[in-house]
Amino acid sequence: MSRFLAEVGLFVFLQSIILVTAIQLSAPEPTAYLAAVVAKEELAKTTPSPRLLLVGGSGLAFGMDSPALRESLHREPINLGLQASLGFGFILNQAERLAQPGDWIVLLPEYNHYYIRMDEALTIARLLEQSPESWRDFPRDFQFFKVLLDSGLYFLRERLWRVYLKQTGAEEARPPYHIDSFNREGDVVGHWEMIAKDHAPMARLGVEVDPDVIDQINEFAARVESRGIHVWLAHPPVEARTFDLCQDSLRELQATLDQNLKVKQLNQIDEMRYPDELFYDTAYHLTRAGAERRTSQLSERIQAAAATIGPDSKATDPQPTK
Amino acid sequence: MSFTSLTYLLFLPTVFAVYWLLRDRVKQNFWLAAASYFFYGWWDWRFCFLMLISSMVDYVAAIGIETSKTTRSRRLILLFSCLINFGMLGFFKYANFFSDNIRAVAAAAGIPMSEFTIQVTLPVGISFYTFQTMSYAFDVYFGKMRASRNLIDYLAYVSFFPQLVAGPIERATHFLPQFSASRSFNLDQARSGCRQIIWGVVKKLLLADNFALTVDLCYGDVTAYNGVQLAFATLCFAFQIYCDFSAYSDIATGSARLFGFELMRNFAYPYFSQDVTEFWRRWHISLSTWFRDYIFFPLGGSLVGPLLRMRNVMLTFVLSGLWHGASWNFIIWGFLNGLALLPAVLRGTRYHLKPTDTPGGEALWPGWWTLTKILGTFLFICFTWIFFRAQTLTESMTIIQKIGMDLTNPSAWQHVVVGRRLNMILPCFLLLEWVQRRHEHPLVLPWAPRWARWVLYTILIWGTLLFMPGASSPFIYFQF
Secondary structure, three states: OOOHHHHHHHHHHHHHHHHHHHHHHOOOOOOEHHHHHHHHHHHHHOOOOOOOEEEEOOHHHHOOOHHHHHHEEEEEEEEOOOOOOHHHHHHHHHHHHOOOOOOOEEEOOOOHHHOOOOHHHHHHHHHHHHHHHHHOOOOOOOOOOOHHHHHHHHHHHHHHHHHHHHHHOOOOOOOOEEEEHHHOOOOOOOOOOOOOOOOOOOOOOOOOOOOHHHHHHHHHHHHHHOOEEEEEHHHHHOOOOHHHHHHHHHHHHHHHHHOOOOEEEOHHHHEEOOOOEEEEEOOOOHHHHHHHHHHHHHHHHHHHHHHOOOOOOOOOOOOOOO | OOOOOHHHHHHHHHHHHHHHHOOHHHHHHHHHHHHHHHHHHHHOOOOHHHHHHHHHHHHHHHHHHHHOHHHHHHHHHHHHHHHHHHHHHHHHHHHHHHHHHHHHHHHOOOOOOOOOOOOOOOOOOOOOHHHHHHHHHHHHOOOOOOOOOOHHHHHHHHHHHHHHHHOOOOOHHHHHHHOOOOOOHHHHHHHHHHHHHHHHHHHHHHHHHHHHHHHHHHHHHHHOOOOHHHHHHHHHHHHHHHHHHHHHHHHHHHHHOOOOOOOOOOOOOHOOOOOHHHHHOOOEEEEHHHHHHHHHHHOOOOOOOOHHHHHHHHHHHHHHHHOOOOOHHHHHHHHHEEEEHHHHHOOOOOOOOOOOOOOOOOOOOOOOOHHHHHHHHHHHHHHHHHHHOOOOOHHHHHHHHHHHHHHOOHHHHHHHHOOOOHHHHHHHHHHHHHHHOOOOOOOOOOOOOOHHHHHHHHHHHHEEEOOOOOOOOOOOOHHH
């Protein structure tokens, strides 16, 4: 046994040398898509009131025209949308931490969030590379660590792949999943001049709505509203063919939300069936025309909702930004 | 818990360390059972109750069978065991299939029936461990072994984590005595285990998962690809399923060896078989022998007249197809394989092939006729894989039709894009397996010095990590 342990120990030690070397040679890429988290956090920390925080995943990042929101609502928009596979828990925790009294928050969860926990190890690891401080926003529960352990091998693969690409001089395709694709407000606009890509529709959302997600939203809203922050929820647009494949689930979801969600909904899911040509490369990511249409609709709904919440919360003239 | 995860990389050494620190056999078995339930519960803790129910039913049934005084009561107890086990399988796996088909037949007869579907998650490994516990009850019934009176030994035998979720389906006569005997650490066995684990991981992550990319793309939307592309995707699937499933068995066998256990061999280079009969003695051996011993032989096997022999073969293979999934596709897959075996069965050909026999003969060059037979058998098996992989019967027929039309169409060949990675990996893999086919797996290299073997293992490990796809594919047989 001791001989076996010595052999295994030596073999593992030799592999560890390779592992450490590979990690040293594969630094995080400052231009990666998820590097935008740093700029978004900075924007949220430095933007003065009145503000509008948009909270969601990549469907939000790829589907908003925040400058247009600024013009119509006279509030500073901050698009916190990045990637749904960071997990809904992270998305909410980050928003709660960055929100300030007087803010308006619009939650825009992707429909899958209501069905399954979307935390993905590779996305989480990539984000932590860029922003180790983001660790505090992850729900560090059993499920979170399970996801990291079960799929963490793929992050190691990614680090090796970066070393390989550097050594061979090859570059992976970048735009629009690149930090330069973001505008100042945090919207992804790098694809606005690009041709939409073929992609398969989503065939299903999940088996059944997870009631814990609705509770999570309600609890989040209760906590931030006690700090003088207004919260609304808006449903994202989804491409027509995905909507048609999932319509039963979506209708069931709407009914469940109507019954259990305590946060005001700015729209109904049925209204968010958008033509396929307004989508860029997934069932959620919008082209420029799609983002503009969605932004216009959202702006109207926010204005209508804001009119019902009292004089101190109306849209005001924007403050000079730093 | 997947074998190719960081979780398993932490789990296995932990279980290994505690296991060998506990020198007592009973404590070791208890630890193995506890670790195995933890392993299984990692997917979903509720699954553990099902496995416990299945285990306890057959534990009690076996004792009941052994202590019963009359044949009638023994038969009733065995029937009870089958009802519970098949009932569980039926509920989780086949309820919707039978409901849909009954509704279709009723509709054809003009009888309206409301739709009835059950939304249940198929517990991982249920097809494997229920067959394992049932074979134990059958073996006690047929007097092949005594019923175990040690619950811990028995629970450890059923739940043993290396082979729990995707086999090999171990026979109690072979495996249970290993739990009853004391184990001592064996250096050669442990080294062999580590080698086999490395080979399994390479096959799964580097080969199977890369083949899966092409297969999922083409089979995900068959209307978007021509027949040549679909033929190529089918070829990729043949290697995906072989590498995927045999990798699981390799990691299972390797892991078991670390604890001093020997599992039965499940794959013996099946794609080097010269006919379909030989293929089924080399592919998923634990399942094919299970069906042979508990379905084919009790029906009379080959010792009956030609018509009954045909019935026995076809029934065995159709049931084998149904075991894989609740779908007409699997039934037809089984049917086709049974059909291919009929000539040999009707001729009364006796096969004395053992999995340890070298496929294709001992020579490095097999000869043209042997090579032709190997290729012919492989192509037939690839044809049957179309039904195995396609989502529906209609899809299978569409694929076959497209392949038939486009194979002789020169313009269809222009659109086949063969990835550079697969171009390099597949021939190397086939060559390695061929040259090393007299060994259990290609990493058995007794002639190579240790430093050379370690360099090879290092290249394989880091090459796998570098060239494996960026996202995981679950082991195919987890769905069965």
